[in-house]
Amino acid sequence: MSYVKAAAGALAIMAASGMIADFEVLQRDDAILVRVWSMDDQPDARLRKQVAALLPRHVDEGRVIVVR
Incomplete structure (x- = not known):
């Protein structure tokens, strides 16, 4: 599993639980920004x-x- 998919999965759980309103995961070169x-x-x-x-x-x- 890629780091981007793992990050998106964890953030989706946080959004579903009401901890965050929304999220965006960006990948630029080797860096992942959230x-x-x-x-x-x-x-x-x-x-x-x-x-x-x-x-x-x-x-x-x-x-x-x-x-x-």
């Missing part, structure tokens, strides 16, 4: 850490962007 739309007003850093914790190790916290 954009998530926040469901509520929790701090960006906290949501970024929660999302990164559920993603494959290949995607670190610095590659997660939170949109309000």
Whole structure:
């Protein structure tokens, strides 16, 4: 399974559970970037850490962007 599919699967579960409103997974060269739309007003850093914790190790916290 590719890292992109694994990331999309984890984010789909987060969206279905109501933790995030929506998400987008982008792959550029060797990098995977993740954009998530926040469901509520929790701090960006906290949501970024929660999302990164559920993603494959290949995607670190610095590659997660939170949109309000």
